[in-house]
Amino acid sequence: DVKVTQSSRYLVKRTGEKVFLECVQDMDHENMFWYRQDPGLGLRLIYFSYDVKMKEKGDIPEGYSVSREKKERFSLILESASTNQTSMYLCASSLIMRLSIIGYTFGSGTRLTVV
Amino acid sequence: QQQVKQSPQSLIVQKGGISIINCAYENTAFDYFPWYQQFPGKGPALLIAIRPDVSEKKEGRFTISFNKSAKQFSLHIMDSQPGDSATYFCAAIQETSGSRLTFGEGTQLTVNP
Numbered sequence: 001d002v003k004v005t006q007s008s009r010y011l012v013k014r015t016g017e018k019v020f021l022e023c024v025q026d027m028d029h030e031n032m033f034w035y036r037q038d039p040g041l042g043l044r045l046i047y048f049s050y051d052v053k054m055k056e057k058g059d060i061p062e063g064y065s066v067s068r069e070k071k072e073r074f075s076l077i078l079e080s081a082s083t084n085q086t087s088m089y090l091c092a093s094s095l096i097m098r099l100s101i102i103g104y105t106f107g108s109g110t111r112l113t114v115v
Numbered sequence: 116q117q118q119v120k121q122s123p124q125s126l127i128v129q130k131g132g133i134s135i136i137n138c139a140y141e142n143t144a145f146d147y148f149p150w151y152q153q154f155p156g157k158g159p160a161l162l163i164a165i166r167p168d169v170s171e172k173k174e175g176r177f178t179i180s181f182n183k184s185a186k187q188f189s190l191h192i193m194d195s196q197p198g199d200s201a202t203y204f205c206a207a208i209q210e211t212s213g214s215r216l217t218f219g220e221g222t223q224l225t226v227n228p
Contacts, residue, residue, distance in 0.1 A: 004158070035218075040124060042204060043159070043218040058215075090158055104216060106158030 003027070004107040006091050011112045019078040021110050023091030029105075030095060032074035034058075034066065037088040037109070046089075049074055081114045088112075118142055119207050121219025128226050134192040136222045138205035141186065145207040149216070150179065150190050153202045162203070163190070195226045 007022040025032065031050055035043040035058075045058030047066040055066050063085060067075045074093075078085055091107040121138045128134045140148075147166055151159035165172045165179040165188065172179045178191040192199055205219040 009156075033215075040220055042121070042220040043216075045215065048215065092158070104159075104161070106160070108156065108158050 004091055004093055004105050006089075006107040006110050008110050009108065011110060013078075013081050013112065013114050015082060015114055017078075017081045017114075019081045019112065019114075021076040021078075021089055021091075021112070023074045023076070023107055024072055025074075025091075025093040025105070026072065027093070027105075028071065029093035030071075031093060032068065033092040033094075033104070034064075034074065034076045035090045035092065036060070037090055043090065046076065078112075081112075083114050086112060086114045118217045119205060119219040121205050121222060123222060124220065125223045126225070128195045128224065130195065130197060130226055130228050132195050132226075134190075134195045134199070134224055134226070136190045136203055136205070136224070137187065138189065138219050139185075139187045140207050142207070142209065142217075143186065144209040145217075147208045147210055148179070148181065148188050149206050149208075150177075151204040151206060151218075153204065153221075155201075159202075159204055192224075195224075197226045197228050200224055200226050 004025045013019050033048040034046040037043050044060050046064050049055045049068045065077045089110045092104045094104045119140045149164035150162045152162040153159040163174050163177050167183045176193045181188045203222045206216045208216050
């Protein structure tokens with residue numbers, strides 16, 4: 001089974017701090033994604049990456065950046081954390097192939113609270 | 116702009132009943148429609164999926180009904196069980212645009228014993 005591991009389950013950070021959320025997948029997937037999950041809003045795409053050192057903005061990239069230096073690792077960076085970034089953050093990975101064969105695999109999420 | 120709209124936001128069903136969750140989409144280029152199930156403390160996991168060339172797909176107690184002309188699709192859970200209590204997300208993707216899923220808002224299902 002593909003495993004997507006997010007380094008922290010819970011994080012509490014102060015306003016203005018620089019925050020790093022780490023995600024590692026172990027199945028050599030090309031695609032990696034960062035979503036945030038908020039009640040009533042579903043999952044919204046922040047950034048994604050199709051390959052090492054490549055990144056694309058999703059639907060809500062403001063206030064975030066990403067880094068993909070190795071194929072298995074995709075980091076989400078909050079440059080200056082704000083309270084409206086308090087949320088559940090989900091990382092996912094997938095192969096570049098027809099999605100019906102293998103879907104996204106999600107990590108268990110990091111619940112970030114910014115105080 | 117929410118390209119996939121999901122309802123209801125929450126749903127309470129008695130054990131043995133039928134749970135129905137509805138989704139509507141706007142982009143006619145979408146060509147793959149998966150449903151995800153998420154238990155507390157876990158990430159979403161693929162439950163069942165359908166392509167628009169079929170009107171229904173069934174896997175065990177879970178059925179997707181698809182209405183291409185109305186741009187709507189729904190998840191039916193037959194004989195709902197307390198273990199089905201979870202958050203359900205519909206999603207859609209245009210595979211030729213790359214593997215970017217667009218999700219609905221989610222439905223929190225509670226099945227009472």
